[in-house]
Amino acid sequence: MWIWAISATALCVAISGIFIAYRRQVKKTCRHLAFMKENKTNMRLRVELPFSELNELSDNINELLDSSDNIRMTAERNERNLKDAITNISHDIRTPLTSLDGFFHLLKNSDSEEERVQCTEIIQNRIDNLKYMLEELFTYTKLQNEDYKIQLESIDFNQCVCSAIVGFYNEFQEKGIEVHTDFTEDEIIVNGNAEAVQRIIGNLLKNVLDHGSREVEMTLKTNSDKVIFTCSNKVDNPDSIDISQVFSRFYKSDPARTHSSTGLGLAIAKGLAKRMNGDMNATVQDGWFTIEMRFGK
Incomplete structure (x- = not known):
């Protein structure tokens, strides 16, 4: 009788100890997750106890964190690229426009027929370049639309x-x-x-x-x-x-x-x-x- 009582008590103590350790690990994991949520960090979860379920959960969460970091870095890189692209395309379009403005003034004020012909040719060239750049941008934008189809x-x-x-x-x-x-x-x-x-x-x-x-x-x-x-x-x-x-x-x-x-x-x-x-x-x-x-x- 005493043996059964002692065994039952020991079992209860063991289960209680495991439960307490399990709960501490879960709380620690929650604290780590809260910290990682508030801070940009490469920290990953680590389970210090031999609980296969917690280890599996930790591994899955770490995979999600890796995926989230990759998505975040890709988004940040795309945002930087987009800002650079807007700057570049603005410069590329502004350059021929500025040139056009200058040659239009020269054409308007020139009394030389030869100079006027030369200005006209340059203006046409700048307009062609500008049309080409805008057409390229328009085509690229269409290709980014998954619903855009080419007739085959x-x-x-x-x-x-x-x-x-x-x-x-x-x-x-x-x-x-x-x-x-x-x-x-x-x-x-x-x-x-x-x-x-x-x-x-x-x-x-x-x-x-x-x-x-x-x-x-x-x-x-x-x-x-x-x-x-x-x-x-x-x-x-x-x-x-x-x-x-x-x-x-x-x-x-x-x-x-x-x-x-x-x-x-x-x-x-x-x-x-x-x-x-x-x-x-x-x-x-x-x-x-x-x-x-x-x-x-």
Whole structure:
């Protein structure tokens, strides 16, 4: 009888001790959570007692904290990027507007026909640059809308690419950039959008004109299930290119050289490719910057 009484008492004491320890751990965890709520800290919960349920709960809470921190840091980074982007785009738009104002005054007050013609040409050039930047911004904004759809149909990818390249022939000649192509002569039928493909190629080639030097090489190949287009250009300073950011909005490897660029060209190109179920990636190797674009056949 006494043995049972002693055993029952010992069991009650043990259970009470476990309950007290359990409760203390829960209270300590609550205090830590309250502290982490009020302060930006990398502190994580740690259970000091061998309770599997508490350890599992602690691990799950720590995973949520890690996820929350990642979301917070991403949001802060995006906010900084957005502020920088607004500053950059405001500057890019203000620059041609300021220039336009100056040349309009010069045009208005000039008595020289030659000077007036020159001013008119410059004004037209500035307006074209401004229209291009606004169109790039508008297109990028549309691509951020998940509901935005591109009408897809059967198109000759080879013909679309070649048509876009021909339109840049004079600009490459003026900059002294040699163009080398290696295209299949076969018709390449894909499910895509001709206007979007030409816009992609146009943005890639404009990027070459803005940042490339001496040479550009383009290839168009097919395999059993893919169409593969590559555009490679020599660059003077490959180390200045952050390959992880080339498709990010408003990215410019050298802002000082690209006054008429929004930094949206490659972001738009990749966005359009994805809307046509394609993909795009970039590499830098041996002084060559290469963009590869793939589409399913």
